[in-house]
Amino acid sequence: MKMTSVNSANDCGCGQAQGGAWTLDAALRAVAAMTAPLSQVEDVPLARAAGRVLATPVIARAPLPRFDHAAMDGYALRHADLTGPGPWSLPVDQRIAAGQAPEALAAGRAARIFTGAPLPDGADTVIMQEHAHVSDGILHLDRLPQPGTHIRRQGEETAKGAVLLEAGQRLGARHIAVAACAGAQSVTVRRPVRVVLLATGDELCDPGQTPGPGLIVDVNTPMLTAALTRADVTLLRACHVPDSRADHVQALAKAARDADLIVTTGGVSVGEEDHMRAAVLALGGQIDIPAVAIKPGKPVTLGRLGAAHWLGLPGNPMSAFVTFMLFGLPLLSALSGSALPTARRTGVLTHDIARRLGRCEIRPACIDGQDAMGRLQLTVSQGIHSGRMTPLARADGCVVLPASGEPLCQGTQIDFLQFPEGF
Numbered sequence: 362m363k364m365t366s367v368n369s370a371n372d373c374g375c376g377q378a379q380g381g382a383w384t385l386d387a388a389l390r391a392v393a394a395m396t397a398p399l400s401q402v403e404d405v406p407l408a409r410a411a412g413r414v415l416a417t418p419v420i421a422r423a424p425l426p427r428f429d430h431a432a433m434d435g436y437a438l439r440h441a442d443l444t445g446p447g448p449w450s451l452p453v454d455q456r457i458a459a460g461q462a463p464e465a466l467a468a469g470r471a472a473r474i475f476t477g478a479p480l481p482d483g484a485d486t487v488i489m490q491e492h493a494h495v496s497d498g499i500l501h502l503d504r505l506p507q508p509g510t511h512i513r514r515q516g517e518e519t520a521k522g523a524v525l526l527e528a529g530q531r532l533g534a535r536h537i538a539v540a541a542c543a544g545a546q547s548v549t550v551r552r553p554v555r556v557v558l559l560a561t562g563d564e565l566c567d568p569g570q571t572p573g574p575g576l577i578v579d580v581n582t583p584m585l586t587a588a589l590t591r592a593d594v595t596l597l598r599a600c601h602v603p604d605s606r607a608d609h610v611q612a613l614a615k616a617a618r619d620a621d622l623i624v625t626t627g628g629v630s631v632g633e634e635d636h637m638r639a640a641v642l643a644l645g646g647q648i649d650i651p652a653v654a655i656k657p658g659k660p661v662t663l664g665r666l667g668a669a670h671w672l673g674l675p676g677n678p679m680s681a682f683v684t685f686m687l688f689g690l691p692l693l694s695a696l697s698g699s700a701l702p703t704a705r706r707t708g709v710l711t712h713d714i715a716r717r718l719g720r721c722e723i724r725p726a727c728i729d730g731q732d733a734m735g736r737l738q739l740t741v742s743q744g745i746h747s748g749r750m751t752p753l754a755r756a757d758g759c760v761v762l763p764a765s766g767e768p769l770c771q772g773t774q775i776d777f778l779q780f781p782e783g784f
């Protein structure tokens with residue numbers, strides 16, 4: 362097959378040298394297989410548990426609801442007291458608000474009761490106050506109620522001892538609410554994943570600075586700092602590393618001492634200024650996945666350095682973004698023992714796509730609604746450039762264009778990775 366020029370304006374050269382590169386699916390399977398959850402756990406109060414990952418299940422300490430109670434403001438009575446054809450009249454001799462302990466209901470009597478208040482012993486039915494009439498302390502009913510209405514029974518939602526949240530659950534507001542229902546004051550979660558972020562390149566200057574000749578603004582550090590700002594991650598530090606082997610070795614050695622995961626950007630390609638792989642190997646590290654046959658992001662490299670995982674992202678910001686989404690997010694999930702954040706969905710193309718067969722492409726895409734069958738309608742960026750970030754700002758996720766297969770025409774089904782919230 363004739364290759365187009367590597368100098369083409371829309372092409373950084375990925376896909377031209379597939380030797381040694383893993384397929385995307387094989388690399389993702391390997392990451393899942395070789396990454397075990399951190400063993401250390403800690404107890405945190407519910408108020409500080411948002412975004413953390415449960416290490417042990419949350420068990421109901423009592424039945425839910427804990428006791429029989431009224432589901433409506435009204436009157437509690439014993440249904441068997443409503444004898445004969447009606448209307449019926451029952452003296453009201455008790456008033457029970459939420460939080461009060463009632464007395465048993467005497468025969469032939471009703472109790473004024475409010476939503477959430479415990480049902481008195483002997484009562485088995487609650488009448489909404491809109492369906493009752495009370496005068497001089499006597500409850501009058503014209504219609505016979507259904508026995509047992511408007512009562513929430515002890516244990517009807519769940520029994521004592523039931524598992525309400527499984528280990529591995531990432532805690533959002535609704536899960537914390539369920540833990541509170543369970544009677545928990547705190548939860549046992551995995552400790553945060555400790556990450557060190559290293560951006561390599563002599564050309565980098567900080568955002569906000571005016572770059573001197575040949576310099577560029579560091580995009581990867583703010584991008585990945587944002588992606589790593591989450592409750593289940595402690596970003597220990599984010600540093601620039603100059604383009605020298607000695608500086609790489611020094612920064613990596615320090616990172617390996619305190620990080621669970623070292624994320625680097627740049628320096629993973631093949632030029633003399635690319636020192637990352639050599640530095641990892643010089644420190645006794647290992648490379649598990651040397652490259653992945655995707656565009657952008659082919660030079661992405663995964664390995665180990667001491668006890669730490671190493672994720673070597675390519676320097677081009679678009680490549681770094683895509684490879685962090687594909688590998689960084691699953692790595693963090695695996696280390697924190699939670700499910701993958703981005704399930705692959707299937708969508709349908711709204712237009713034809715020109716692509717080069719033989720390489721797997723990851724392209725930004727927008728959701729343009731759903732068709733009659735509920736399938737996502739996807740509009741995909743035409744062509745990608747691994748340094749260009751602007752298409753990502755408008756996108757809802759990325760499509761995965763397979764390396765082989767039929768032409769991609771309007772209506773073709775395609776895999777879609779929706780960006781997680783905040784990504």
Ligand SMILES: Nc1nc2c(c(=O)[nH]1)N[C@H]1C(S)=C(S)[C@@H](COP(=O)(O)OP(=O)(O)OC[C@H]3O[C@@H](n4cnc5c(N)ncnc54)[C@H](O)[C@@H]3O)O[C@H]1N2
Pocket residue numbers: 373374375378560561562564565577578579580581582626627628629630631632635658659660674675676677678680747
């Ligand atoms: N002869 C070959 N050259 C290249 C190949 C190849 O296979 N053979 N692969 C190309 C591909 S694909 C990519 S991607 C890049 C990856 O290179 P590195 O990971 O070594 O990254 P750098 O060379 O350090 O930087 C690439 C590019 O990105 C810019 N950059 C780097 N860091 C940042 C940052 N923090 N913020 C913004 N921009 C950044 C850097 O200035 C370069 O322009 O290699 C190709 N070359």
Ligand code: MOO
Pocket residue numbers: 373374375655656657658659660675677680747748
């Ligand atoms: O295309 Mo490279 O993918 O610039 O990562």
